[in-house]
Amino acid sequence: MEEGMTVSEAAPPARAAPWAIRARSVAKPKNDVFGSEGQVVVRPNEDRFRVADLDDGVVAAVSDGAGSSGLYCGAWAQTLVENLPGTPIDSRDVLDRWMGGFWKGFADDMKRQAAATPARHSKLVREGSCATLTACWLRTVDDVTNLHWIGYGDSPLCVFEWHDDQPVLTACYPKSLTQFDAAPYLLNWKDLPQEAHVHVGTATLPPRATVIIASDGIGQYLLLRFLSSLGPDAVGDGVSRGLQQELRRMMQSSESKLGETARQHTPHSNGGFAVDLAELRSALDSDETFAEMVRDWYERGLMVNDDATVIMIDVDTSPVVVEAASDEIACEAPPDPFAAPPVDTSCSDPPDEISE
Amino acid sequence: MVYSQDISRDSPGAFIFLVDQSMSMNKPFTHNPAGQPIRRAAFVANALNKTLEELVGRCMRDDGVRDYFEIGIIGYGKTGRPTFCWEDGLAGRRMVRISEVAANARMEEQEIETTVRGEVVKEIVTLSRWVRPAAYDSTPMKAAFLMAHATLEEWIYNHPTSFPPIVINITDGMANDVDSDEELLAAARRLTTLKTTDGNVLLFNCHIEGSGQQPVIFPRSSVQLPADPYAKLLFEMSSELSPRQRAVVCELFDRDLNTNPSIRGMAYNADAVALVKLLDIGTRQALNAPVEAAVESFVSEDPAPAVADDAWAD
Numbered sequence: 316m317e318e319g320m321t322v323s324e325a326a327p328p329a330r331a332a333p334w335a336i337r338a339r340s341v342a343k344p345k346n347d348v349f350g351s352e353g354q355v356v357v358r359p360n361e362d363r364f365r366v367a368d369l370d371d372g373v374v375a376a377v378s379d380g381a382g383s384s385g386l387y388c389g390a391w392a393q394t395l396v397e398n399l400p401g402t403p404i405d406s407r408d409v410l411d412r413w414m415g416g417f418w419k420g421f422a423d424d425m426k427r428q429a430a431a432t433p434a435r436h437s438k439l440v441r442e443g444s445c446a447t448l449t450a451c452w453l454r455t456v457d458d459v460t461n462l463h464w465i466g467y468g469d470s471p472l473c474v475f476e477w478h479d480d481q482p483v484l485t486a487c488y489p490k491s492l493t494q495f496d497a498a499p500y501l502l503n504w505k506d507l508p509q510e511a512h513v514h515v516g517t518a519t520l521p522p523r524a525t526v527i528i529a530s531d532g533i534g535q536y537l538l539l540r541f542l543s544s545l546g547p548d549a550v551g552d553g554v555s556r557g558l559q560q561e562l563r564r565m566m567q568s569s570e571s572k573l574g575e576t577a578r579q580h581t582p583h584s585n586g587g588f589a590v591d592l593a594e595l596r597s598a599l600d601s602d603e604t605f606a607e608m609v610r611d612w613y614e615r616g617l618m619v620n621d622d623a624t625v626i627m628i629d630v631d632t633s634p635v636v637v638e639a640a641s642d643e644i645a646c647e648a649p650p651d652p653f654a655a656p657p658v659d660t661s662c663s664d665p666p667d668e669i670s671e
Numbered sequence: 672m673v674y675s676q677d678i679s680r681d682s683p684g685a686f687i688f689l690v691d692q693s694m695s696m697n698k699p700f701t702h703n704p705a706g707q708p709i710r711r712a713a714f715v716a717n718a719l720n721k722t723l724e725e726l727v728g729r730c731m732r733d734d735g736v737r738d739y740f741e742i743g744i745i746g747y748g749k750t751g752r753p754t755f756c757w758e759d760g761l762a763g764r765r766m767v768r769i770s771e772v773a774a775n776a777r778m779e780e781q782e783i784e785t786t787v788r789g790e791v792v793k794e795i796v797t798l799s800r801w802v803r804p805a806a807y808d809s810t811p812m813k814a815a816f817l818m819a820h821a822t823l824e825e826w827i828y829n830h831p832t833s834f835p836p837i838v839i840n841i842t843d844g845m846a847n848d849v850d851s852d853e854e855l856l857a858a859a860r861r862l863t864t865l866k867t868t869d870g871n872v873l874l875f876n877c878h879i880e881g882s883g884q885q886p887v888i889f890p891r892s893s894v895q896l897p898a899d900p901y902a903k904l905l906f907e908m909s910s911e912l913s914p915r916q917r918a919v920v921c922e923l924f925d926r927d928l929n930t931n932p933s934i935r936g937m938a939y940n941a942d943a944v945a946l947v948k949l950l951d952i953g954t955r956q957a958l959n960a961p962v963e964a965a966v967e968s969f970v971s972e973d974p975a976p977a978v979a980d981d982a983w984a985d
Contacts, residue, residue: 347737
């Protein structure tokens with residue numbers, strides 16, 4: 316240690332990455348099974364996600380294929396996440412230029428695929444293929460983590476900062492719960508993206524934060540859990556305040572499905588939303604445990620019947636955590652909320668590399 | 672809460688279209704862009720085909736057509752009594768699952784203009800067709816209501832918890848199989864007395880005219896109608912819209928929900944646009960069909976009047 320340098324300023328030991336990423340996707344709990352051309356067909360999950368390493372960071376995205384609008388929406392969602400650039404999409408024009416690089420190849424492939432069924436081909440030509448896209452780019456330089464994100468549609472992104480081992484919501488997209496009840500705006504290869512529906516943001520994360528990107532059903536669930544954990548009379552602050560007021564109105568008067576679901580939520584008797592996040596973190600260990608948890612939430616009326624995808628990024632650049640292992644005082648501190656399971660980058664496929 | 676049941680394969684919805692095929696349906700209704708006249712029967716058949724195509728489209732997924740709906744089309748006026756007017760592979764059928772409707776369409780290729788990333792491009796697509804124009808004889812509307820009643824009584828027995836069936840009646844004139852307005856009203860009310868656990872059958876009535884008189888669509892009160900007893904009768908025969916349909920009407924027509932607590936599913940003196948709007952709103956239920964601009968796209972892309980009158984063979 317250099318003379319005059321305090322413990323907290325000491326350079327942290329080298330570590331693989333300052334974040335742990337867990338991600339899973341599962342088809343909706345009550346899924347459709349139907350007959351088509353003499354075969355029994357199980358409706359496929361139309362959510363897609365991707366987590367990819369960058370030279371000095373990571374990019375993560377969820378795209379929710381909107382099966383009721385257009386055709387081949389799952390494939391379109393896959394195309395969107397597969398083509399993610401290594402640098403943030405930070406405006407409508409950048410988004411448009413980016414889509415311009417691959418939409419035609421996708422459209423031509425799908426038209427060829429649909430050609431044998433004229434009505435399907437007609438629907439594709441008239442309606443295109445639709446999906447949401449929410450993506451974030453994380454980079455850590457000198458222990459400071461910067462987040463850039465883009466959202467188009469209703470797949471939420473939430474940033475929770477950890478204070479006294481409790482998560483505090485500091486950024487949320489979409490900003491309003493009512494957007495979950497409205498028809499979402501979707502990226503369609505047939506359309507130019509609309510400026511009004513492109514939402515971008517940046518944030519500098521504190522040493523300990525959790526970033527969540529999700530598809531709408533499970534994202535709603537997590538937001539409702541968080542808001543209910545604040546208690547019925549909580550005023551909330553910052554980002555939470557508006558959402559809390561909306562939730563209260565919705566629970567009192569709304570006949571919407573979201574209002575109905577919101578009324579089912581009661582907070583944990585102790586531990587608050589940290590417990591919910593810990594349970595989610597644990598469930599993300601495997602496809603089976605994640606599917607089981609989603610099914611349980613649905614059966615208890617806490618979550619709508621929808622494909623469910625979550626990317627959970629626990630950021631920890633705090634040198635205190637590293638020092639704590641050999642520090643007597645730190646040993647008396649509450650347990651690290653990210654401590655178990657161990658650091659992992661588990662997604663369905665291992666993270667891949669994106670070159671910039 | 673009534674009219675809230677989601678439509679699914681386990682709990683499908685039902686539509687019956689009642690189509691006037693009387694002689695007067697031969698009268699001109701509108702014009703195509705080339706100025707050629709389009710008869711009422713031709714326009715109605717085209718609008719109905721587009722509606723069926725739209726319903727098929729809503730149920731179509733990557734891997735097939737899901738059976739969210741069953742459909743019936745009853746024509747009245749071709750003969751002395753109403754008949755289900757499915758043709759070709761569906762001839763003789765009554766209520767038909769939407770996957771079978773899709774599988775039994777006549778296909779017609781057409782070049783359309785569609786916008787792709789801001790540029791108008793031409794594409795060859797196939798249009799699905801089921802209904803041909805017909806304009807022959809009288810207007811046995813009461814008998815059509817009775818046939819719809821018998822059909823839906825059985826359908827509801829098999830689907831007691833489904834979203835209630837929707838009946839859309841398109842006519843250009845007065846029933847001539849009744850002795851009084853009350854007799855027709857009673858037949859209509861008998862039909863709308865049928866109900867599932869989610870609410871009563873919804874009856875929409877669309878009176879088409881095409882004479883240039885001001886159409887009245889989705890009135891909230893009979894005082895909005897012309898001083899014509901037939902208009903009042905149609906109003907009395909027509910159902911109040913479900914809350915969701917009322918919200919859609921208020922959004923599309925820029926009306927205040929609070930000052931429109933009740934809206935009837937009817938149009939009087941409907942022109943081409945009013946007919947298409949009524950069909951669109953009447954069939955838009957529970958499948959989360961987006962509200963925004965649906966009517967505009969229905970009317971503007973490949974507009975119905977583009978099909979010339981003589982493109983149809985009676």
